[in-house]
Structures are given as structure tokens and as C-alpha cells.
Amino acid sequence: MIPFSPPRIDQKVLDEVNAALLSGWITTGPRTKLFEKKITEYCGCKTTVAVNSWTMGMEVFLRWWGIGPGDEVIIPVYTYCASANVVLHTGAKAVMVDISNEDFNISLDKIEAAITSKTKVIMPVDVSGFPCDYDGIYSIVKKHQNSFTPSNEKQKQLGRILIASDAAHSFGAQYHGKRSGSLADITCFSFHAVKNLTTAEGGAVCFNLPEGFNHDQLYKEFVTITLHGQSKDALAKTKKGAWKYDVIAPGYKCNMTDIQAAMGLVELDRYQENLDRREAIFSAYNTAFSEYSWAILPPHINDDKISSHHLYLLRIKDITEDQRDTIIQHIFDKEVSVNVHFQPLPLLTAYKNLGYRMNHYPVAHLKYQTEITLPIYYNLDDDQVQLVIDAVISSVKVVLSE
Numbered sequence: 001m002i003p004f005s006p007p008r009i010d011q012k013v014l015d016e017v018n019a020a021l022l023s024g025w026i027t028t029g030p031r032t033k034l035f036e037k038k039i040t041e042y043c044g045c046k047t048t049v050a051v052n053s054w055t056m057g058m059e060v061f062l063r064w065w066g067i068g069p070g071d072e073v074i075i076p077v078y079t080y081c082a083s084a085n086v087v088l089h090t091g092a093k094a095v096m097v098d099i100s101n102e103d104f105n106i107s108l109d110k111i112e113a114a115i116t117s118k119t120k121v122i123m124p125v126d127v128s129g130f131p132c133d134y135d136g137i138y139s140i141v142k143k144h145q146n147s148f149t150p151s152n153e154k155q156k157q158l159g160r161i162l163i164a165s166d167a168a169h170s171f172g173a174q175y176h177g178k179r180s181g182s183l184a185d186i187t188c189f190s191f192h193a194v195k196n197l198t199t200a201e202g203g204a205v206c207f208n209l210p211e212g213f214n215h216d217q218l219y220k221e222f223v224t225i226t227l228h229g230q231s232k233d234a235l236a237k238t239k240k241g242a243w244k245y246d247v248i249a250p251g252y253k254c255n256m257t258d259i260q261a262a263m264g265l266v267e268l269d270r271y272q273e274n275l276d277r278r279e280a281i282f283s284a285y286n287t288a289f290s291e292y293s294w295a296i297l298p299p300h301i302n303d304d305k306i307s308s309h310h311l312y313l314l315r316i317k318d319i320t321e322d323q324r325d326t327i328i329q330h331i332f333d334k335e336v337s338v339n340v341h342f343q344p345l346p347l348l349t350a351y352k353n354l355g356y357r358m359n360h361y362p363v364a365h366l367k368y369q370t371e372i373t374l375p376i377y378y379n380l381d382d383d384q385v386q387l388v389i390d391a392v393i394s395s396v397k398v399v400l401s402e
Contacts, residue, residue: 002387004337005194008274008378012266020262028227029235031258035265036204039189042268043181045206046215049222050261054168054190054203056226056254059086061186061205062121064225065162066152067092072118075166076106077344077356078364079125083166084345087123088354095119096345098361103299104313105132107363112140117149121162126170126180128341129196129308130299134175134183137163157212164188171197172275173308180308181206191260196274196310197267199260225251277378278309281385285312285374288389293317294396296370311341312374316396321369323399328372330395336388339373 020031032050040048051057067073069091075083077096087094097110104127111122122141124132141161150156165184167173171191173180181187186209191202207218227233229251237243267274282300289295296315300307316324324340331338344364346356358365374388 001335002337002375002380002384004339004373004375005377006379007193007198007200008267012270013263016262016266017259020258023258025235026259027235027257028233028255029258031261031265032256035256035261035268038265038268039181039204039206042271043179043187043206045182045187045208047207047219048181049205049207049219049226050256050264051203051205051226052254052256052260053201054166054188054192055082055086056252057203057205058082058123058164058166058188059089060226060252060254061164061188061222062086062090062092064222065121066155067120070118071120071151072116073121073123074111074114074119075123076125076127076364077346077361078104078127078342078367079166079345080168080342081345081348081350082168083123083125084351092120093118096351096356096361098363099127099367101363103130104128104367105130108133108136108140111137112143115140115144115147115161117147119144119148119161120151120155121164123164123166124184125166125168126173126308127311128298128313129169129171129173129310131170131173131175131180131183131305131307132165133304134163134165158185158209162186168192168195168203169310170308171195172271174306176304182208185209191264196278196308197264197271199256199264199267202256202260202264204256223255224248226254227251228253274378275308277380278376279307281376281380282307282309282312284382284385285314285376285389289314289392292393292396294319294400309376312376313341314372314374314392315367315370316372317370319370319399324370324372327392327395327399330398331372331391334387334391334395336391337375338392340368340371341373342368344368 071092073087084094163184165187168190170180187206191199229249232245298313345351346358
């Protein structure tokens with residue numbers, strides 16, 4: 001069976017993790033700090049805080065930014081549940097909007113229609129690693145700047161709706177020549193086991209707020225709140241006479257460990273070869289499927305954008321959801337693992353129970369019903385790529401001929 005998305009674990013990773021284990025320091029320490037520094041340099045943002053997951057990074061940020069009951073955060077309906085959950089956990093309303101006809105990302109028109117005086121944050125999601133239209137989103141935010149109602153000093157200083165990029169898929173993607181991590185006010189990455197760059201579990205929050213914000217101070221504040229609100233981390237307390245600490249605020253516990261960072265440092269050092277291999281696989285799929293009228297190919301590179309090629313989202317023209325599911329079963333029967341990204345949130349029980357209804361989001365629903373995600377990762381060799389292609393083509397042919 002060709003797996004869907006295994007991590008790249010080789011001797012380099014094993015050696016670095018082993019070195020961390022034998023170093024005498026395995027929680028947040030020098031490797032984590034180096035990883036943060038290297039992410040900041042790679043992405044071109046102003047500072048980075050490594051955390052234990054995208055979910056905790058974004059939720060803690062929203063709370064730190066003052067998001068709570070009475071506020072609204074605009075998110076796309078076509079995303080993983082974490083995008084909504086972090087908003088709902090704060091007590092704010094997740095305002096779900098439909099996606100674009102051109103790709104799988106949030107619709108600019110739907111964003112603008114959803115803005116109210118309660119809107120505090122827009123959270124675009126770079127689905128599959130293909131960047132959203134950040135210039136368009138900033139233009140909308142600027143247009144509505146005069147109606148923005150801040151709730152605290154940080155929001156007042158910004159003076160507009162904040163853009164928080166859900167870049168769980170898009171580490172290394174580019175928009176107008178700038179890398180993901182520097183495209184929004186803040187960006188949150190995921191380093192989960194299936195992501196392009198993995199630390200097994202983990203994430204990072206990249207800050208890129210406008211001039212006037214002190215990013216050195218922001219870093220100190222955010223690191224503190226991710227470690228119980230404690231004024232010193234464990235490593236700092238080991239120094240001679242430095243045992244005493246304070247708790248500045250009732251914080252959270254979501255710091256990254258040096259074991260996780262050890263994996264991340266290896267992956268980041270060789271990340272370009274990872275991106276190059278993914279792009280090659282993506283292009284091979286596009287070349288093969290472009291021969292067939294039933295194939296709707298996913299965008300990945302244009303004049304403005306370069307994807308991180310995290311996922312290959314193939315759509316089959318004019319099929320039903322049942323046909324799509326049957327095609328998937330045929331592909332699995334040929335020993336190839338595939339997936340679907342995503343089930344739009346109103347199809348899931350938790351969000352149905354909150355009153356969200358799928359018929360409000362026709363574009364997302366149609367794309368979901370016809371989408372199949374194919375494997376794409378560094379260790380997928382050319383012979384396996386051809387097996388995937390053959391399995392998809394033959395499975396689609398069988399179902400379309402029934």
C-alpha cells in the first residue's frame with residue numbers, strides 16, 4: 001500500500017534527536033530558540049514563537065489579542081475544524097464564509113459581505129499550501145477601517161481588523177515573492193506529522209505587525225503566556241541563584257520542546273529539496289491528468305503565487321458525491337491511499353448543532369463532493385507516482401462508465 005503522507009524520518013533526524021536526548025536538556029531550550037530564529041530568517045517575519053501545535057498557537061494568540069464573547073472572526077467554511085474551534089473556545093463567533101470559484105481559498109466578496117462592527121479578525125486559510133489573495137484582503141480591511149471598533153489597547157494601536165493567516169499548509173509558499181509567515185499580521189504554522197516540515201507535533205506563531213509594535217516585547221509577552229505566565233522558563237531557572245520566578249498572568253502550557261525542535265532544524269535545513277520534490281510530483285500529476293476532460297487540475301503556480309505543494313486536490317468534473325466515494329474505494333483497492341480535503345464544517349455534527357447549514361455555502365459543497373486528495377511527499381518515488389496516476393485514471397474510468 002502506498003501511504004498517504006508519512007513523515008521523512010532518516011538517519012539525519014535520528015542523529016539530531018538523539019543528540020538532543022543525550023544533551024541533558026530536552027524541554028524548551030537552545031534548540032527551540034535556534035529553531036525560532038531560523039524560522040524568522042526563512043519567512044522574513046519580525047519574530048517567531050515555537051509552540052506545541054497550530055491549534056494552541058492560534059488560540060493563545062486570539063486570547064492574547066483580546067478576542068472573546070461578542071467578537072466575530074471570519075473564517076472559510078472549507079477548512080479543518082481547528083480553524084473554527086480556536087475561535088469558539090474564546091467565546092467569539094466563528095463567521096463562516098464560502099470559498100472562491102478559482103481555488104479552494106476564501107472568497108474576497110464573501111469576506112467583505114460578512115464584515116460587521118463586531119469583526120475583529122479575518123483568518124484566511126492557505127488550503128493545500130496555495131496562498132490566499134492577501135493584497136485583496138488587506139484592501140478590504142482598509143476599506144472598512146473607519147467602522148472598526150477596538151476592544152483594548154493592542155487593537156486600538158492596530159486600528160483595523162487583524163489578519164491572522166492559517167498557514168498550517170503553506171510553510172515555504174510565496175506570494176509576490178514573499179514567503180508565508182510575512183504576508184499577514186500574524187501567521188500560524190503547523191508542524192504536525194503529516195505536514196511538509198514536521199516536528200511530530202508542533203507549530204509556530206510568526207509576528208509581522210506594523211511599525212509601532214515592539215516585537216521584542218511581543219516575543220517576551222507571548223513566550224510568557226505560553227508557559228503558564230511564568231516569568232522564567234525551566235532553563236533560565238537552572239542558572240546559579242535564579243530559582244525564584246513570578247507568574248505574570250494565568251497563562252497556558254504550549255511550549256515546544258528541544259526534542260521537537262531537533263527534528264525541525266533538520267527539516268528546515270533541507271527544506272528546499274523537499275519543496276522541489278513536491279513540486280515535481282505535483283507537475284507529474286498535472287501533466288498526466290491534463291489529458292482527460294474529466295480532470296479539474298488544482299492551481300499551484302501563477303504570476304503572484306507559488307504553492308508549498310502540501311496537498312494535491314484533484315477534482316472530477318460532473319460527478320456526484322457517491323461517485324467520488326466509489327472512485328476512492330477503487331483507488332484504495334489498487335493499494336493507493338488517498339484522502340479528501342476537507343469536509344466543509346457544516347457537514348460535521350458539532351457545527352450543525354451550532355446552526356451552520358451547508359446550503360449556505362454552495363461553492364464549498366460542490367468542490368467537496370468532487371474532490372480527491374492524492375499522496376505527495378518527499379519519499380514518494382517516480383514509480384509510485386506512476387502507480388498513483390494509473391490507479392486514479394483506471395478508477396475514474398470504471399465509475400464514469402457505469
